[in-house]
Amino acid sequence: MEPTLNRPLRRSFVKxxxxxxxxWMASGNASWTAALAAxxxxxxxxxxxxxxxYRFVEAASERLFPxxxxxxxxxxxxxxxxxxxxxxxxxxxxxxxxxxxxxxxxPANLGYQLPFAPRDLYRKGIAGVEHYTRQHxxxxxxxxxxxxxxxxxxxxxxxxVQLGEVPxxxxxxxxxxxxxxxxxxxxxxxxxxxxxxxxxxxxxxxxADFMDxxxxxxxxxxxxxxxxxxxxx
Amino acid sequence: xxxxxxxxxIVGAGWASSIMAKELTEAGLSVIMLERGPExxxxxxxxxxxxxxxxxxxxxxxxxxxLSQSTVTIRNTMDxxxxxxxxxxxxxxxxxxxxxxxxxxxxxxxxxxEDLRLRSSVIExxxxxxxxxxxxxxxxxxTYEELEPFxxxxxKVFGTSGEAYKVQGKIIGNGNVFSPxxxxxxxxxxxxxxxxxxxxxxxxxxxxxxxxxxxxxxxxRQYTNTYGCQMGPCNFCGYCSGYDCYLYSKASPNVNILPAxxxxxxxxxxxxxxxxxxxxxxxxxxxxxxxxxxxxTRKETxxxxxxxxxxxxxxxxxxxxLVSGIGKPYDPVSNTGTVGRNFVYQTITSSRxxxxxxTYTNQFVGAGGAGVAIDDFNSMNFDHxxxxxxGGSPVWVNQAGVKPIAAAIGAGGGGTPRWGSAYKNALIxxxxxxxxxxAHGSNMAYRDVYLDLDPTWKDVYGQPLLRMTFTxxxxxxxxxxYVVSRIEPIARAMGAxxxxxxxxxxxxxxxxxxxxxxxxxxxxxxxxxxQTSALNRYLQSWDVSNVFVIGSNAxxxxxxxxxxxxVAALAYWAAHHIRTTYLKSxxxxxxx
Ligand SMILES: Cc1cc2nc3c(=O)[nH]c(=O)nc-3n(C[C@H](O)[C@H](O)[C@H](O)COP(=O)(O)OP(=O)(O)OC[C@H]3O[C@@H](n4cnc5c(N)ncnc54)[C@H](O)[C@@H]3O)c2cc1C
Ligand code: SF4
Numbered sequence: 001m002e003p004t005l006n007r008p009l010r011r012s013f014v015k016x017x018x019x020x021x022x023x024w025m026a027s028g029n030a031s032w033t034a035a036l037a038a039x040x041x042x043x044x045x046x047x048x049x050x051x052x053x054y055r056f057v058e059a060a061s062e063r064l065f066p067x068x069x070x071x072x073x074x075x076x077x078x079x080x081x082x083x084x085x086x087x088x089x090x091x092x093x094x095x096x097x098x099x100x101x102x103x104x105x106x107p108a109n110l111g112y113q114l115p116f117a118p119r120d121l122y123r124k125g126i127a128g129v130e131h132y133t134r135q136h137x138x139x140x141x142x143x144x145x146x147x148x149x150x151x152x153x154x155x156x157x158x159x160x161v162q163l164g165e166v167p168x169x170x171x172x173x174x175x176x177x178x179x180x181x182x183x184x185x186x187x188x189x190x191x192x193x194x195x196x197x198x199x200x201x202x203x204x205x206x207x208a209d210f211m212d213x214x215x216x217x218x219x220x221x222x223x224x225x226x227x228x229x230x231x232x233x
Numbered sequence: 234x235x236x237x238x239x240x241x242x243i244v245g246a247g248w249a250s251s252i253m254a255k256e257l258t259e260a261g262l263s264v265i266m267l268e269r270g271p272e273x274x275x276x277x278x279x280x281x282x283x284x285x286x287x288x289x290x291x292x293x294x295x296x297x298x299x300l301s302q303s304t305v306t307i308r309n310t311m312d313x314x315x316x317x318x319x320x321x322x323x324x325x326x327x328x329x330x331x332x333x334x335x336x337x338x339x340x341x342x343x344x345x346x347e348d349l350r351l352r353s354s355v356i357e358x359x360x361x362x363x364x365x366x367x368x369x370x371x372x373x374x375x376t377y378e379e380l381e382p383f384x385x386x387x388x389k390v391f392g393t394s395g396e397a398y399k400v401q402g403k404i405i406g407n408g409n410v411f412s413p414x415x416x417x418x419x420x421x422x423x424x425x426x427x428x429x430x431x432x433x434x435x436x437x438x439x440x441x442x443x444x445x446x447x448x449x450x451x452x453x454r455q456y457t458n459t460y461g462c463q464m465g466p467c468n469f470c471g472y473c474s475g476y477d478c479y480l481y482s483k484a485s486p487n488v489n490i491l492p493a494x495x496x497x498x499x500x501x502x503x504x505x506x507x508x509x510x511x512x513x514x515x516x517x518x519x520x521x522x523x524x525x526x527x528x529x530t531r532k533e534t535x536x537x538x539x540x541x542x543x544x545x546x547x548x549x550x551x552x553x554x555l556v557s558g559i560g561k562p563y564d565p566v567s568n569t570g571t572v573g574r575n576f577v578y579q580t581i582t583s584s585r586x587x588x589x590x591x592t593y594t595n596q597f598v599g600a601g602g603a604g605v606a607i608d609d610f611n612s613m614n615f616d617h618x619x620x621x622x623x624g625g626s627p628v629w630v631n632q633a634g635v636k637p638i639a640a641a642i643g644a645g646g647g648g649t650p651r652w653g654s655a656y657k658n659a660l661i662x663x664x665x666x667x668x669x670x671x672a673h674g675s676n677m678a679y680r681d682v683y684l685d686l687d688p689t690w691k692d693v694y695g696q697p698l699l700r701m702t703f704t705x706x707x708x709x710x711x712x713x714x715y716v717v718s719r720i721e722p723i724a725r726a727m728g729a730x731x732x733x734x735x736x737x738x739x740x741x742x743x744x745x746x747x748x749x750x751x752x753x754x755x756x757x758x759x760x761x762x763x764q765t766s767a768l769n770r771y772l773q774s775w776d777v778s779n780v781f782v783i784g785s786n787a788x789x790x791x792x793x794x795x796x797x798x799x800v801a802a803l804a805y806w807a808a809h810h811i812r813t814t815y816l817k818s819x820x821x822x823x824x825x
Contacts, residue, residue, distance in 0.1 A: 065656075068654045068657065070654075070658060091293055094301075095299075095301055096299055096321075097300055097301060097319050098317050098318070098320075100690065102689065104316060106313070106314065107313075109309075109742050109743070109746065110308065110315075110316045111307075111322065111745040112320050113316055113317075113319065157651070157652075176651065180642050181288060181292060184287075184637035184638045184641050185287065185292075185638060186287070186288060198637060201661060201664045202665055203636075203637045206285055208281065208282070208479075209470055210468065210471070211466075213595060214425045214427055214428075214469050215428045217428060218592035218593055218594070220595075220665075221593070221598075228286060
């Protein structure tokens, strides 16, 4: 993507609007508009998730990090694409975890003790949630209204739902963690489209030099974020 | 057979090992250093911009130990079944050349002198009855005065930035009033205070405390160290902790020692070499060398050596001693044996302070060792009598550079929602306008907190995993609660609009799922009594005198300070005595 720092936007930074509601509504926010247009023209085709699973990830991640006055949500930011792409990495195959048996459950504070890598957690977890929602609500998760989706996520987080072999809470934490990664990781990995996550937080991205900003008495950092590939807001 | 023979084999390639390797090659010895992980150099792993990618770095843990090969098991109490530490969380050990010294933060302390003789000091002031039942409180067997030249030497190698208080008996600066006399100033002036640290400094001073700049192995200026290795000025990019510094500004074995060492013909570094055991002769009192596995070819090789140095990190050192049969394993029931005894950690709680929405803390700005601390509640600097606990904590603002994924995953807690619009709003507000004050404290040793070999789980090499039996005890919980209670007035004076004071709770077990610190200690401690310490005061095994064991494993208690400055000083101290005494007549440096 082309760097698209244009004049009206630069002025809006000076006014300290970066990441505010007015910023998202400002017509000059070109990088963000461009990112949305690019995705609409060529929607991402998942390689790990099937269509139903991908719709679930899009819908659930959006409830975890929803679009609102503060700015875009996980769906527009590409968290689902991020998660799908992560499923092809050693991390998702559990290659950085100690995965030797025996697998014995214990108190929660002694940590994760299941024999499942992230790929397994998603396959089993999504199937479990879909089964649960069809049973309780008569429809798939992605087709439910937001209020009911939130009800289901609350139940998963609270630990009252078991998804077959996977405790609902474990699946919830996996999804929450990867959603937030997809919202705030460098756009290199398919999420944080148009640097939207970083703009909201006021994080400068790959700048990595703050020699002159060590102490500016609490003033906001004035420059827009930049990604590893050089994309800027 | 025809085993290759060298004068010294060193296990691991972190700070402890690199210092020993440098000292021993300087003494003319042939040295082989074996590192289980890969080669790592700044131009490759440290290259910008890939080096500052949060996902690849701190989140997917590119530079940390890969647990799939080997891990530990953990339980809180002796009646539980310990379970494997399957995912990195509470502590983040290193792997590869540089060890955790490549991805550490850089807070570079000396030691509070009283911490070296804590048992004696507590008894002198409060009597022996003050020490709780079951606490194995011990002295190190070495004094600050003895170690001072080696702290000085380490700072000049690390290029440490700091603010001294007293040099050669004269007060020269605005440093830590509780810190002991120094033979020389820091090699570099202190780093600048971040905004958050500067308001902490003012508030702490107004409250009557004694703030000082954290000593940092992040170079405040360009620097050429004792070995001719060069550092550039730190630009506060904020990518210290969990990353390798692309600017050559953070001290690491890779930047500060290995460039000189690699030129020495007497030195050989073998990466991807996992040491399986130290080989002993039939008497079990002499090491003949080590056996390692080439992790690429899966070929086992035995090396013969006159001297074996373990610098594989605290718990790996203990593991190697146990699987090799060096010394007597600790038995908590009879309180006998020494290997595994006095396993300690560090208490740390992070409290959050929110400032008005017009004030931006820019938390992404920072350096690993940058910040302002007070020592008013550390070590023996305050009266423990009415408080009834042993130990203490420095309190500080150490803004090391907060990244968005870490902030997002961690945000919430304290009653706030963890997802949805309200969460999102809180996250943004917290990221932009808050700061953190840590109580980074001591952790005492207890009879039933120890290390041994796990009966069930094994590493990929077929060896039993190390088992940790560890939990928080009442003394340390009360210490933490007291120190955190002292943070509140400081936070108010900083202009807090809201605060979340976090402390340990009574009965709260150690939780392996949340990062605390990688400041594990003890398990093979130094001391002056072979019945209660695995190592003598020169970090030499009491039982196998040609084995030296260097690392925080030597600490009898977990101290309030970060450990690496002490580890480096102990490495230089041990090396000095090997060079000046041991090599002339190998054998025990202290009679048992
Ligand atoms: C994120 C983070 C931040 C930190 N920040 C600070 C700080 O600010 N200040 C501070 O004082 N400390 C800090 N620390 C702690 C510091 O990193 C350690 O104290 C220090 O690196 C220990 O040095 P070491 O040489 O003893 O061990 P390590 O650096 O761990 O090196 C040991 C090496 O031995 C290798 N090894 C292990 N077993 C074997 C084997 N069987 N065969 C061959 N090789 C083996 C390992 O792969 C490793 O490379 C931090 C740690 C972390 C993780
Ligand atoms: S903050 Fe300084 S020392 Fe740390 S990585 Fe950045 S430049 Fe290096």
